[in-house]
Amino acid sequence: MKKWSTFLLLLTALSIGNNSNAQSFQKTDLGIKATINSTAIEIQYYNPSTVRVLKSPDGRPFTKESLSVIKTPQKTTFQVKQQGDWVNLKTTALNIALNLKTGAIIYSTVHDEYLLKEKQEGVQFTPFNDAGNNTFTVQQSFELDNDEPIYGLGQQQQGKMSQRNVTLNMVQGNLDDYIPFFQSVKGYGVFWDNYSPTVFTDNPQGTSFKSDVGDGVDYYFMYGGNADGVIARMRELTGQAPLFPLWTFGYWQSKERYKSQDELVEVVKQYRKMGVPLDGIIQDWQYWGSNYLWNAMDFLNAEFPKPEKMVSDVHQMNAHMIISIWNSFGPQTKQYKELDKIGALMNFSTWPQSGSDLWPPRRDYPSGVRVYDPYNPAARDIYWKYLEHMYKLRLDGWWMDSSEPDHLDAKPSDFDNKTYLGSFRKVRNAFPLMTVGGVSTHQRAIDSGKRVFILTRSAFAGQQRYGANTWSGDVTSSWNALMNQISAGLNFSLTGIPYWNADIGGFFLSRFKRKLEDPEYRELYVRWLQFGAFTPMMRSHGADAPREIYQFGQKGNTYYDAIEKYINLRYHLLPYIYSTSWDVTANQSSMMRALVMDFPKDKNALDLNDEFMFGRSLLVSPVTNAMYVKPVPGEKETIQAEDFSEIKSKTTYLPDGTDWYDFWTAEKFSGGQKVSRQTPLDIIPVYVKAGTVMPVGPSVQYAEEKKWDSLEIRVYPGANGKFVLYEDENDNYNYERGVYATVTFTWDDTKKMLTISDRNGSFPGMIGERKFNVVMVTGHTNKVIAYTGKKIVVKF
Known part of the structure; x- marks a missing residue:
């Protein structure tokens, strides 16, 4: 400087x-x-x-x-x-x-x-x-x-x-x-x-x-001195990020949209039948029926006759369910009428513009849907009064769509709309903060036994304090869109809001006329899902074609096997991910980390837009271009066919100042250089920072299926390192009162010694005795340690 x-x-x-x-x-x-x-x-x-x-x-x-x-x-x-x-x-x-x-x-x-x-x-x-x-x-x-x-x-x-x-x-x-x-x-x-x-x-x-x-x-x-310090200062100003439940970090399936409760429940049954892990499913819009009943927050669609049974069926299969809610209301809804009485509805065009479900929409039959005023505390109370009915069905969270909100055919005069805090123009960009905050605050006020979880399409400064995970909107399915998600998520995280995700596979498939039959789209979907495995929420969603794993074949199929591999990898990484989420809450850290956060002195790392750290140990380098398709000769239109005859590669820059290990092979590399890595369809480059101590969890069908009583602890030598394993009751807010436990693993590289600390803290249901299979990735040596909560030193 x-x-x-x-x-x-x-x-x-x-x-x-x-x-x-x-x-x-x-x-x-x-x-x-x-x-x-x-x-x-x-x-x-x-x-x-x-x-x-x-x-x-x-x-x-x-x-x-x-x-x-x-x-x-x-x-x-x-x-x-x-x-x-x-x-x-x-x-x-x-x-x-x-x-x-x-x-x-x-x-x-x-x-x-x-x-x-x-x-x-x-x-x-x-x-x-x-x-x-x-x-x-x-x-x-x-x-x-x-x-x-x-x-x-x-x-x-x-x-x-x-x-x-x-x-x-x-x-x-x-x-x-x-x-x-x-x-x-x-800094x-x-x-x-x-x-x-x-x-x-x-x-x-x-x-x-x-x-x-x-x-x-x-x-x-x-x-703040560095990126983490700046984020800590920003969260001191605007609020700390609460801890999400463990189940939110599993795999989530969705689409636009399940047309009936039978279809939704059947998806969960299929995952359980196939033995593919799943923790959540999402019901998108129109469960309320017509557009005149838009966002009624009630199951008025005849295809959802027994919502209590639907939610119960999902829960009995050890899965969770969240549901779409919006920030606007149709003229026939109870909310609309009550909000209109207090002047808490705004007048500008929003989605849906037509009362008809037909496409393209019939604008000569306007829907009459209007956006509500979340700046008004009375309006937020009304919103929750009707949403609480849904909460009593034991739904697990909320998908707050159009939380920016949709402002279509915008005119300058639209911004003259009066809100509780002045003109819409004056407060426009804080809309998502206010509407998400209204739901979060109300739910937290009535129930501390279940952590708030909100999936939302938009955000503003301070929204991290409301238990919200923002997704990147209705992105188009393309390689360029996938590439752009990386820097989008990283820059979003660098504002102090740590939880972000994207529709795996992209929302619109308009570029791919053959939809799932197009091999280039299948390749794109697999690569997007691999990227999604290393984001704060792993969630498949989109329009135009379903995205469940069985839509891509069956076990033994190249695409199916690659998808299953990364869903399983996500679950093996849960102890690492959940502990990282605790670092976010307790130490103002970030889960998706731009390279500037950990390597600010490496000028070669400061403007890279296709790789990032996931937690403090894993360097992820997603594949963002097609590798295994070729044109079909003789076709009038350009049609692609799969071609796995040659294994392609991707080059990744490894930041300076540390050594790195290939996650898949444990091959060691020096930092400060570009390395090439073969990338068959089931591999993306992932590298582990030297000095890492990484817990690896068991194979499970859902996040809480097995206790972490037998964890593999991988040690990547070459530098000193530390990892804090965090555990609690997996849900509720007791952790805020100190009801949790941590075990600190410290690696001394000179002495080749791993110290496992005394367990700190306790919680109901905590494991008293457990095994740690400590694996030295170089040489593939391991030592199985019985751990009862007391300090142990493991020497290699």
């Missing part, structure tokens, strides 16, 4: 010589205030490494209660000193310099390493009439180093890892989840706390946020 001291000393010397022009500032309990060039500026400390910056035109007091930030500013010890036109603030973690002539702010570390600065005259307030309210369009500009990668800003399907040289029109959509937060490789983050349509711009002239509506500028600067 560049040293800021030399430049700052020069500026100070110049300003001292002209001290008569220096403006004053006021020290407050939380920071400082100043009025500079008719702009009121306040810097508030939330802790030594996080500050809030507020700016507004002088004479226009600016106060705002954040929808995302739940932390309050804390009285923080800081030093303040004026030197000419500069006022310098210093804590144990961060230096801030405010120019009293221009109002620009500079951030640096306590070691005098330059981080970020605002552009001079970088703040702008442009008068704006927001549905009758005189306010402003607000903008703040910054200056970044030319070669400084930044990450985050939510989910964009552009295939870019670093978010430099982009312009993003940040309005929530089906495929794009915008979060106005970015973090830098330097700092910026959260722009505004909910209106926003344009983020990064170009040679600067980096800026510009929002349609704001009574002032409101942003947070945080320094």
Whole structure:
């Protein structure tokens, strides 16, 4: 990092010589205030490494209660000193310099390493009439180093890892989840706390946020030292991520849509009959019947006559079920009528636009469906009042579709819709936060015995606190779409929201006219499923063709066997995955990790968009191009046929600073190089970081079928390492009261010694005695250890 001291000393010397022009500032309990060039500026400390910056035109007091930030500013010890036109603030973690002539702010570390600065005259307030309210369009500009990668800003399907040289029109959509937060490789983050349509711009002239509506500028600067530290600061501000139940990390099957309860139950029966693991099934829309009854949250479709039996049948097969709910209501629903009475329905076009199920939709028979106002607490109460009826059926979670929400044929006047908190324009991007938060908060209030689990199509800053897993929307089935999922999920995770997934196989199969008969699609599906095995939720879903494993053949078929292999692998990795999820909750970690998180000093790793860490040990390099199809000669249209005559390969970059092991063969490689790996249909490159201690679970049909009383513990030597095995009751919130247990495995590479710690903690049903089969992957030696909760040292 560049040293800021030399430049700052020069500026100070110049300003001292002209001290008569220096403006004053006021020290407050939380920071400082100043009025500079008719702009009121306040810097508030939330802790030594996080500050809030507020700016507004002088004479226009600016106060705002954040929808995302739940932390309050804390009285923080800081030093303040004026030197000419500069006022310098210093804590144990961060230096801030405010120019009293221009109002620009500079951030640096306590070691005098330059981080970020605002552009001079970088703040702008442009008068704006927001549905009758005189306010402003607000903008703040910054200056970044030319070669400084930044990450985050939510989910964009552009295939870019670093978010430099982009312009993003940040309005929530089906495929794009915008979060106005970015973090830098330097270890700092910026959260722009505004909910209106926003344009983020990064170009040679600067980096800026510009929002349609704001009574002032409101942003947070945080320094964490590295990506994990920045995410920790962001979650301190906006809320911690609760722990999902173990069963959510198993395999999930869905499609658009099961037409009857018999069809849904039969899918679970088929998986159990075939012996293929499954933990969950999802019922998509239209179980309520017609579009005029849209989202009635009731089984009004004649094909679902006994919903209690359907849920019970699924549970009796040791599977879980979640169901689609939306954020809009048909005019014949009870919710619509009750919400309409309190003025909590908005007027703009949303899905479905027709009252008819026919395709294409008949627009001359409008559905009358309207989006509700989740900013209104009374509306959220009504929403839950009807959803609670569904909860009493013992459904296991919610699939909140269209949570952005769908805004079709959008007109500027649509944003003039009144919400409880002002115009829709003012709060538009926070819609998913409010609607997901409403369901989560209500469920948690009535039941602490079952963890909230929400699958949602959109997200906003702070949503991690509500037990929600965001999926990437109705993506098209294509190799390019698969490739783009990787950077989309990674940048989403880098905003501090750790749980993300995608429709395995892509939602729309429009590119493949032969659907499942197309060998290129079958190959794409297998590769997408392999990627999905290393994401926070492994969930197959889509339209146009069913996706159950038996649609791809039977045991012995190349595609079927590859699919089954990765579903089983997912279950073998559950002890690793569940322990990683605990690291997310307890230590503000992330499950999908861009390489910058673990290798920030390796410049070759900072902008790779086709590989990532899954947890802290596994480097995953998905295959994102067709390898085993060829054109059929003589056909008028291009038709592909499968061709497995030659095994193809993929090249993967192994980050520097550590050694790596091929997950499949245990072959060892040095980091800092590209390696080629053969990739038959049932293999994608996966590498294990040296120093890894990895638990491997048993073969099961569902996540809780067997206790972890006999685990394989793989040791990958070459560096010191540690792994914390986490266990609890698998559901409920008792873990928040300390009802869980951990066992720490520590590998000393010099002494070739694995120390298994005393077990820490306890919970009902905990295993008292167990076996660990400790495997040294080099040499394939193993030692079986009886463990009773007391410290054991294993030497190799």
